[in-house]
Amino acid sequence: MACLVTAEFTCKEGLGEQTLEDLRAMMPDTRKKNGVIDVVVHVDQDNPDRIFLVEHWEDRATHEAYVAWRAETGDLEKMGETLAGPPKIGYWDITDA
Numbered sequence: 828m829a830c831l832v833t834a835e836f837t838c839k840e841g842l843g844e845q846t847l848e849d850l851r852a853m854m855p856d857t858r859k860k861n862g863v864i865d866v867v868v869h870v871d872q873d874n875p876d877r878i879f880l881v882e883h884w885e886d887r888a889t890h891e892a893y894v895a896w897r898a899e900t901g902d903l904e905k906m907g908e909t910l911a912g913p914p915k916i917g918y919w920d921i922t923d924a
Contacts, residue, residue, distance in 0.1 A: 829864065831919035832882040832890050842909040843876035849906055850878070853897075860896075862889025876911075887918050 838846045850868055857866055864883035871877035884890040897903050907913075 828886060829921055830884050830887045830890065831921060832880075832884055832887075833915075833917040833919065834880040834882065835915040836878040836880075836906075837911045838876040838878065838909050839911050840876060843870065843874075843878060846878055846906065846909045849902075849909070850880075853902060857893070860889075860893050862886065862893070890918075 836846060847868070847870065854866060854868065857863060862885040864885065866880060866882045869879045869881065871879070882890070884893075894903070
C-alpha cells in the first residue's frame with residue numbers, strides 16, 4: 828500500500844540554504860530509487876531554516892531501505908552537520924476519507 832512520508836528539517840541558524848543545496852544535489856538520485864513515487868521539497872516562508880519534504884513511496888519498507896542507503900553513502904552524516912537536531916519523520920497511511 829502506498830505510504831506518505833513527511834520529513835521536517837530544522838537547520839542551524841543561517842544554514843537552510845546550504846541544506847537546500849545539499850537536497851538539490853541528492854534529489855535526482857532519490858527520485859530514481861526503487862519505490863519512490865514522488866518527492867517535493869518545501870521551504871517555510873517565514874523561516875528559511877525550516878525545510879519540509881512530502882514524499883510518496885510504494886510502501887514504508889522501500890523508504891526505510893532508501894534511508895539505510897543514504898546512511899551508508901555518508902549523506903545523512905553530512906546533512907546532519909547543518910541540522911539543529913534529527914529530522915522529524917512521519918509515516919502516513921492514505922485513507923478513503
